[in-house]
Amino acid sequence: MRRLEPAALRRRTQAPSLESLGYAGLSAACREHSSQFAPEPETATDERSGLPIVYSPARAGRMGRPEGECVVCDELTCPAVDVLELPGGDRAWLTPNLYPICYPFETHQPASGIHLVHWSSLFHARGLHSAGEAGAAAILGQLARAEGFLLHHAPDSFPDTGEGHRGHVGIIKNRGRRVGGSVAHDHQQIMHMAMAPREPPLTVGMAPRLLLDTPEELVVERAHGLCTTLVPHAMSRPLHAFIVPHGPPVGWLHHLEADVLSAVATATAHLCAALDELMTEQFGEPAWNLIVHTGAGCAPLIEARPFTQPLGGYEHLGVWLSEETAAASAGRLRGAVRERSKA
Template identity: 30%
Template sequence: MDTPIKLTKDILLELAEVEDMASLSAEAMRDFFREEIPKLPHLPSSKVVHDPRNQLPIFYSPGRQNRPFIAKEDRSCPICEGNLTGIIDLCHLSGEEYAFINKNLYPISVPQGIAHEKNNNWGLHFLLWPSNIHERRFENMEINIAHKVLSRVILLEKILLNSSLLDKGYFAFIRNEGQSVGGSVYHDHFQMLYSNQEPLSFREDRNFYEKHGVGPTQILHEEISTELIVLSQGEWQLVVPPYIKRPYELMIYTPNRSNVHLNSLSETSVRDLTFLLQKSFQLQTSLFKHLGKDKAYNLICHNSGYGSIYFELFPMVQPLGGFERLGLYLSQGDPIEGAELYRQLLFS
């Protein structure tokens, strides 16, 4: 049997600029990023262009096309070899296992120029690695370990959103799984971006809240049928929304109106969310195996502060066509049938 590939404790400690980011201010984090800029192989453009039709922010970073793609079967992993930027959080999980957060080697934003200028691309782009062990995945961790990992993201969000780095900052939390949807390295990871640019999905949530006085998930919760519920855990629901644009899309939401950011969740709520995130990722493995396709999906977090927090998961099972780009969506899968398949996969 092959020896498990992992990033060793010695290398982790050597890379660690700080072991516990709880001791860091947001300003200190920004300074760590600024010190890293001269070492980065590719920098993003300092300018952001906004589409005048909807104010969509567009970043330019040609260097990201040079990111290496490391497939599952590759035995050489640059992460496990320590080819990383400085670590700003090192969390001991158990034994010789650690989770850690570092700066993205191919960032879409860096802290450059005047942070408060609308057309200036200013941001801090992080990576969360749930484990230094190559084959360990967030979805297959023991629940208490995965909970501990997610709690590091929550702490990072709290530090940044409560800071004065920006007049108004936005904390994005995503996962790309599969090369066709932006994933480049098999070693499990998530991305976080603290930016001066409001994501379009956050703006849509804000506009909805300002119009209706509640977030979109409050309306969904009042109207969702039991046929669309895949799994419930505590106050959280894992559902197939009735308005999916593509087959098998999922949403994880809570109707609790006080939960507007990750850091507003109780410990019990975080644990329940961790459980449903794990189940949703496990379902993607089962779904793509069932479909005979390579696994590819995106996860995004709606933590805009307007309405209850929720997550969306988008499996790549149907490409975009011309009508979709025009704004007329055709889903080749029915929401109720999708939820039924997920329940079968969940309990099979």
């Protein structure tokens, strides 16, 4: 099975942990390895939606590697800045993103920040979607620790966002080329930035409503009684789903209790595998995004947005059309998750 050899990862490790580097050292590592592909320092704001816009002409050249090549297995990524041993001798690690959306400019700019890639496995065909409970908990735990490190160690050039945090964190997963996944080797992304993403504030207070208002037919899984995977009643696209931790909202992954974070990790691994299976059966390949909604008043929430339908003109006008009911999507996901959890 194709993989990055552990010895190769050791050779390409700049630091064993983010803590050993510090925020300044991490910024220097990002400047050293991704300066040629940095975004434009200035941003814009869409006057209708309020969405921030980042300009990165360099990213236009990142797609389309030849079939059979892998930047991870072929040792072409930036060096590792945080390495974690997983069950079975596997590894998860963080690197600077070669094509960052935000960047540690020498002087603070609207697009200032740090953009990291979180690789889930040495093996090309493995990752979060194939991880067992212990492996999934370790992978998500490393991501949560990175989230906390970035928020708690950022310099005072980043805005004070409360609870000892500076700046904002955005965590995503792109699975498939149709949804921005330019590298097939399993990974997540975490970005620390001065500008605030638009989506998380819109989900404040959403978690308790989802848990209270979702009928049983829309529940996909309850992981260890600590979180629920569900399809929202107002589903805008087939297979759209949320993972909702139980209890009061704590805002960020690194604020979740260890047992809740572990349950969320299990649910995330099951949902990723289910989406891969169902979309490959229907479309020949997976194409979905995972978004982690964090911030004051968030649960946090993990949202899966599959590319199961293209956007049409009416969607751009503001009227959504879904080609499947929420109950049908929940049933398909539930069946796939049950099969995955038996494995």
